[in-house]
Structure formats: structure tokens, C-alpha cells
Amino acid sequence: MARKWSRYPRRAFYAFVAPWVLGFVLLTAAPMIYGFIVSLTNFDGSSPRYKWVGLRNYIELFSDGDMWAALVRTLAFTAIVVPLTVGGSLGLAVIINRRLKAVGVWRTVFFLPSVVPVVAMAIMWKLVFNSDSGILNAILGVLGIPKVGWLVDPTVFYSLIILMLWGLGGGMIIMLAALQGVPLELEEAAKIDGAGRWTVFRHVTIPMISPILFFQVVTGVIAALQVFIQPMLLTNSAGISAVGGVPDSTTLYMVQVYEEFFLSNRFGYGSAMLWVFFLIILALTLVLLRSSRSWVYYEVDSDAEKEGAAR
Amino acid sequence: MSATDTTVDERADLVPPTTSRLKKRNRSKKRPPSTIYILILLLTVFFIGPFAWLVLAALKTPAEWASLPIQILPKAPQWDNFVQALTQADFLGYAGNSLFLSTTYAVLITLSSAAVGFGFARLRAPGKNALFLILLATMMIPQILTLLPTYTLFSRLGLLNTYWPWILWGLGASPYMVFLFRQFFSSLPKELEDAAIIDGAGWFRIFAVIFLPLSRPVIITCFLLQFTWTWGDYIAPALLLDLDRTTLSVAITAFYQDPNGNAIPTVQAAAAVMYILPVLLIFFFAQRYFVRSTVSSGLKG
Numbered sequence: 001m002a003r004k005w006s007r008y009p010r011r012a013f014y015a016f017v018a019p020w021v022l023g024f025v026l027l028t029a030a031p032m033i034y035g036f037i038v039s040l041t042n043f044d045g046s047s048p049r050y051k052w053v054g055l056r057n058y059i060e061l062f063s064d065g066d067m068w069a070a071l072v073r074t075l076a077f078t079a080i081v082v083p084l085t086v087g088g089s090l091g092l093a094v095i096i097n098r099r100l101k102a103v104g105v106w107r108t109v110f111f112l113p114s115v116v117p118v119v120a121m122a123i124m125w126k127l128v129f130n131s132d133s134g135i136l137n138a139i140l141g142v143l144g145i146p147k148v149g150w151l152v153d154p155t156v157f158y159s160l161i162i163l164m165l166w167g168l169g170g171g172m173i174i175m176l177a178a179l180q181g182v183p184l185e186l187e188e189a190a191k192i193d194g195a196g197r198w199t200v201f202r203h204v205t206i207p208m209i210s211p212i213l214f215f216q217v218v219t220g221v222i223a224a225l226q227v228f229i230q231p232m233l234l235t236n237s238a239g240i241s242a243v244g245g246v247p248d249s250t251t252l253y254m255v256q257v258y259e260e261f262f263l264s265n266r267f268g269y270g271s272a273m274l275w276v277f278f279l280i281i282l283a284l285t286l287v288l289l290r291s292s293r294s295w296v297y298y299e300v301d302s303d304a305e306k307e308g309a310a311r
Numbered sequence: 312m313s314a315t316d317t318t319v320d321e322r323a324d325l326v327p328p329t330t331s332r333l334k335k336r337n338r339s340k341k342r343p344p345s346t347i348y349i350l351i352l353l354l355t356v357f358f359i360g361p362f363a364w365l366v367l368a369a370l371k372t373p374a375e376w377a378s379l380p381i382q383i384l385p386k387a388p389q390w391d392n393f394v395q396a397l398t399q400a401d402f403l404g405y406a407g408n409s410l411f412l413s414t415t416y417a418v419l420i421t422l423s424s425a426a427v428g429f430g431f432a433r434l435r436a437p438g439k440n441a442l443f444l445i446l447l448a449t450m451m452i453p454q455i456l457t458l459l460p461t462y463t464l465f466s467r468l469g470l471l472n473t474y475w476p477w478i479l480w481g482l483g484a485s486p487y488m489v490f491l492f493r494q495f496f497s498s499l500p501k502e503l504e505d506a507a508i509i510d511g512a513g514w515f516r517i518f519a520v521i522f523l524p525l526s527r528p529v530i531i532t533c534f535l536l537q538f539t540w541t542w543g544d545y546i547a548p549a550l551l552l553d554l555d556r557t558t559l560s561v562a563i564t565a566f567y568q569d570p571n572g573n574a575i576p577t578v579q580a581a582a583a584v585m586y587i588l589p590v591l592l593i594f595f596f597a598q599r600y601f602v603r604s605t606v607s608s609g610l611k612g
Contacts, residue, residue, distance in 0.1 A: 008435040012514040016430025017442060019423040023483020028449060028457055035460030045463070095351065098343045108598065109355050115594050115601065116587060117543025119560045123583045124361040127368050127576060135364045138381040166358065170605050177606040219451075226453040229546055233564065254455060267463055278456050285451060 032278075039271035045261070050268070057272035067273065069248075070256035071280075077157070077252060078224040081164050085224075086216050089171030094201075096172065097179050107176075111169035122233035125163050126151070129234075151235055157249040160231055164224075171216055178212040179205065207297040214296045218288050225281055228254030253277060369393070369580035376577050389577065396582035400566035402559070409542055409559040412477055417537035419481025420488055421530055427484045428492025429518050433504070450486045455546065462550045472553045477541075488533045494607060495529045496522060532600040539590050559586055 039057055043050040061067055096107050128134050129150035137147050150159045182205055190200045231250035246255050257277070260270035368376055370388040396402055431443055465471055499522070507517045548558040554565060563586055567579040594601060
């Protein structure tokens with residue numbers, strides 16, 4: 001016991017946060033450091049005889065054409081998916097935010113897919129995309145469009161994007177809360193000044209919700225860069241146990257890493273790829289955070305609203 | 312405000328009022344033109360269509376599924392597909408594994424995250440703000456980046472094909488859930504603990520007897536979210552567990568194949584329908600908890 005009484009004994013705080021601190025050190029930091037050590041070896045995942053290779057794995061990365069192709073593909077995928085999901089979820093939120101009949105039903109309908117487990121999502125969309133028995137080609141056939149091979153190169157890249165967009169309902173809920181957090185008076189005032197609906201949206205609503213838009217972009221980029229279960233399940237009938245069946249156009253960076261681990265058994269090289277990717281994600285996040293100063297509007301005077309509410 | 316003067320980001324305090332405004336605020340404008348319902352109809356087809364197609368596939372014979380031209384509706388619903396799905400693989404056994412793993416993991420995560428969230432919200436010590444920033448930063452580390460090294464490490468420690476990884480992860484709390492609990496505990500008045508302190512109660516008793524019971528809505532949110540996520544998780548069981556101990560999510564992709572190794576779509580569809588049923592039920596009955604947690608996760612930026 002401490003000699004001097006304190007309302008906040010230090011060890012109470014440390015005891016309460018200990019589970020997370022230990023978890024972070026042992027289950028996040030330790031594997032990452034271990035991964036770094038492995039990345040300096042030629043470990044193959046099973047045999048106990050492996051050699052220290054220094055930075056050779058990292059040097060090899062620079063001349064690895066497959067890695068660069070996967071990286072460029074992943075960046076392109078991210079550049080397409082993030083604007084579409086952020087814009088799409090904002091669009092859905094704008095629709096749901098209007099005085100619709102049965103608005104609760106539509107909100108549930110749009111939100112629902114985002115809670116569907118990834119395995120079920122992949123099974124469903126494989127059935128939809130199936131080139132002979134799928135409903136998508138059946139609909140296109142009625143319109144006179146010939147069959148499309150949705151699950152083969154190069155179309156499968158776009159099929160994957162459609163699959164990703166199917167789950168944007170979670171983003172919609174966030175955008176909806178954001179839209180409803182914009183003070184009505186601001187929009188009304190702009191309308192009285194003669195601004196049209198689009199002008200109000202563009203110059204009042206968007207700046208007001210820009211911090212949330214920004215947060216969605218950051219988390220969206222991080223999530224899109226590491227997508228890999230969806231492409232693997234979409235085109236492999238037996239899941240990830242059958243490695244190597246992913247078409248080129250959906251071999252995203254993490255798919256490539258997975259194949260290095262479990263197809264080529266190159267744990268060392270795969271670990272190096274992971275570390276490089278981690279640094280790339282970190283760098284991209286920092287660049288985004290810097291850029292936010294120029295386009296994100298932060299309401300400094302947030303206390304004013306609370307005072308207003310108290311009155 | 313005095314209870315939250317160590318808050319790192321003030322904006323997060325706005326979360327509960329925003330959620331309650333969801334209902335009141337959107338009744339202000341005039342009714343939209345009816346053409347908007349055409350758009351909504353198309354969107355509904357996009358979002359619900361795959362579910363419908365899955366259910367239809369689950370009710371067809373393999374011949375009906377493969378028939379050309381395409382046959383939308385089965386002649387007679389093939390309930391036998393569901394029987395096949397239950398018997399071709401040990402469906403109920405795998406469902407039991409999923410249920411056990413999801414429940415254990417969700418309970419552990421909820422308890423550990425509540426404790427950690429309480430520490431960050433109500434207690435003080437040097438290094439608290441730095442630790443909280445690290446916590447927020449770890450929410451940004453993609454889980455998959457640590458999973459492959461974790462796999463390598465766990466295989467050396469002999470933890471593969473056991474449920475230990477989930478128990479360890481569960482005890483280690485989840486940054487996201489910690490954040491949810493911290494937001495809630497920060498919003499409670501300081502007077503709550505004063506009387507207990509005067510009575511000489513320790514912080515653990517204050518947490519367990521006063522604060523934990525008050526946080527029921529967050530506990531439910533946390534448990535349901537973590538349960539559905541673990542139920543739906545594919546990559547961790549696929550990497551860490553062998554096929555005989557794995558979860559339903561891995562089992563439904565691994566089984567239901569003809570001798571040539573091709574998936575039997577109709578039976579697999581039936582299995583998938585049964586697999587997502589618990590998630591859909593939880594979602595329909597507890598939608599507000601999903602909405603609440605989604606909102607507070609998105610507004611923290």
C-alpha cells in the first residue's frame with residue numbers, strides 16, 4: 001500500500017490496461033518483430049535448417065516483376081474501390097436521408113450485406129457470376145448481350161470490385177449519421193441566400209462532413225490495400241487450401257504474399273514482402289494525413305454547440 | 312466535462328447525441344419525387360438479389376442449376392439439399408466448433424476490453440495518453456499483416472490446431488472494443504464513484520459493481536459484434552486449425568465436392584444458407600447495436 005493516499009493509484013491504471021498492453025506486446029509486436037527476423041532468413045516454414053541471408057530478400061524484392069505487378073494492381077484496385085465506396089455510401093446516405101416511405105426497410109436492405117460473412121459472400125457471388133448458370137449473364141442475355149466470363153481474366157478484376165461495393169452499407173450508416181450531424185440552420189441559411197440544392201450540398205454539406213469523409217478514405221485505403229480473402233474465395237472452389245488458382249488480374253499484393261508463403265514455401269521472402277507492405281501502408285497513411293490539412297474542415301469551436309444545447 | 316478532461320479527442324463525445332438525432336432530423340424536407348423509388352428498386356435488386364439467387368440455388372436439383380437456358384425457379388423445392396448439406400460433412404459438428412469459438416472469444420474480448428476501456432476512461436497514471444495513442448494507432452495496423460507472422464510464430468510454439476490463439480487474443484482485448492467502452496465510461500459522471508471511494512472500495516470493485524452493470528448496452532454491442540465477426544472469420548481458422556477441428560466458415564468451402572473436386576453448387580448453397588442464418592437473425596433483432604457501433608467507429612476521426 002502506498003503511504004500517501006491517492007484517488008488515482010498508478011498501479012490501478014496499469015492493472016486495468018495490462019491485458020491490452022500484454023496483448024499488444026505479445027500478440028502484435030512480437031509476431032511483427034519475429035516476422036522481421038524471419039525476413040532475414042531463407043526459412044521455408046518447416047525445415048529446421050535455414051540460413052541467415054541478411055537483406056537479400058529485400059534486394060530480391062526490387063527486381064521481382066511479379067511483386068511489382070501485384071503492387072501496381074493493388075494500388076489501381078485501391079484507387080478505384082475507395083472513391084467508389086466512399087462516394088457510393090455517401091450517395092446511399094443522401095437517398096436514405098430523404099423523406100422516403102418505409103425508410104427503415106430500405107436502410108436495413110442497404111445495410112444488410114455488410115454483415116454477411118466473407119465466405120457466404122463469395123459463395124453467393126460465385127453463383128451470380130457463374131457464366132452458364134449465373135443470373136447476371138441470364139439478365140444480360142435477355143438484353144441481347146453475349147455471355148461474359150465474370151470469373152476469368154481480365155473481367156474478374158471488375159467482378160471483384162462489384163463484390164466489394166456490395167458491402168458498402170456500413171459506410172452508408174456512418175455517412176447518414178454525418179449528414180444528420182450537419183446543423184439544419186446552415187443549410188437553410190444557404191437556401192435563403194438563393195443557393196440551389198447542389199450548391200448547398202457542395203459548399204455547405206460536404207465541407208461540414210469532410211472530417212468523416214476523410215476518415216472513411218483513410219480506413220478505406222488501408223482496408224482495400226490488404227484485400228485478399230475475397231479474390232481467393234471468389235475463384236477457388238476449395239478455398240485457400242488450394243493455393244495458386246487465383247487469376248492474374250485479381251492477384252493482389254496480399255494474394256502474392258500468401259502464395260510466397262504457402263505455394264513456394266518461402267516464409268523468409270514472404271515476411272520481407274509483408275514488412276515492405278507495412279511500410280508502404282504507413283507511408284500512404286501519413287501522406288493522406290498530411291493532405292487532410294488542405295481539404296478537411298475542422299470545426300474548432302465545438303463547445304459552442306454544447307452551450308447551445310444546454311440552453 | 313471534468314471527468315473527461317484527459318480526453319484525447321473531444322469530437323468522440325458527440326457520438327451519442329448524433330445517434331439519437333438519427334430519428335428526429337430527417338423529417339424536415341419535402342417529400343422526394345416518386346422517380347427516386349425506381350432507383351431504390353434497382354439498388355434493392357443489387358443488394359438483395361444475391362441472397363435470393365443463393366436461396367433459389369439451394370432449392371434446385373443439380374440439373375436444374377446447370378440447365379440451359381437458365382431456369383429461374385425450381386420445379387419443386389429440393390429440401391433434400393439441406394439434408395445433404397447436414398450429412399455430407401459433419402455440419403453440426405463444425406457449427407458447434409464455430410459456436411464454441413465465437414462465444415468464448417466474444418466473452419473474453421468483452422470482459423478484457425471493458426476493463427481496459429475503464430482504465431483509459433476513469434483512471435490516471437503517467438504514460439496514459441501515449442498508451443492511448445498507441446492503441447488508436449494499432450487500430451490502423453491491418454490484422455492480416457500480423458496474422459502470417461503469428462502463424463509462423465504459433466507453429467513454432469506448437470499452438471497450431473488448438474483454440475489457444477483465440478483465448479490469448481480474447482484475453483488481450485481488441486483496440487476497437489476498448490475504444491467503444493472508453494467512450495461510454497468517459498460519459499458517466501464522476502459522482503458515481505465518489506461514494507464508493509469514501510466507503511473504501513477499491514477500483515476493481517468500483518468497476519465490477521458500479522460501472523460494468525451500467526455498461527450493458529455496450530456489453531451487448533461488443534458481444535454481438537465480436538460473435539458475428541468470429542462466426543464469419545475465415546482466414547484465422549483456415550490458417551491455424553486443421554480440417555478436423557476447424558470452423559463452419561472453412562468447412563463449407565472445403566467440403567461439398569463431387570469426386571472430381573468440383574464444388575456441388577446446390578448443396579454448398581444450402582450449407583451457406585444455414586451458415587448465414589444465425590448472423591441474419593442477430594442482425595434483424597439487434598440492428599440498433601450494429602448501427603450504434605458503426606456510427607461511433609466512423610465518427611471518431
